[in-house]
Amino acid sequence: MKLYDPDATCAKCGQTPVASRFCDRTGEWWPFGPDKIPHPRAFTTNGHIHRTCPRCDFDWLELALDSRELTPEEVLQRHQERRAALGLSPVERS
Numbered sequence: 001m002k003l004y005d006p007d008a009t010c011a012k013c014g015q016t017p018v019a020s021r022f023c024d025r026t027g028e029w030w031p032f033g034p035d036k037i038p039h040p041r042a043f044t045t046n047g048h049i050h051r052t053c054p055r056c057d058f059d060w061l062e063l064a065l066d067s068r069e070l071t072p073e074e075v076l077q078r079h080q081e082r083r084a085a086l087g088l089s090p091v092e093r094s
């Protein structure tokens, strides 16, 4: 995930400026669900920023300035904790 850039340009249509909305979720689980290993791209220590293009509706995530991406090991550990909280067995590491 790229670090937040207040002057970002839409990759699809070139629009500037694009909207910004901070999101304090440290993991975006959907659309993968608790049974799948989630996409590590969306896992951060202090949240991320949703960017939305007002012209073409393209959206993407950027890393909040005080946040960092979790390592794959941290993501897997967090995922296993979530599965355990749901009463599910751990995912096998592939």
Ligand SMILES: [Zn+2]
Residues within 6 Å of the ligand: 010, 011, 012, 013, 014, 015, 053, 054, 055, 056, 057, 058
């Ligand atoms: Zn656009």
Ligand SMILES: [Zn+2]
Residues within 6 Å of the ligand: 023, 024, 025, 028, 048, 050
């Ligand atoms: Zn979010």
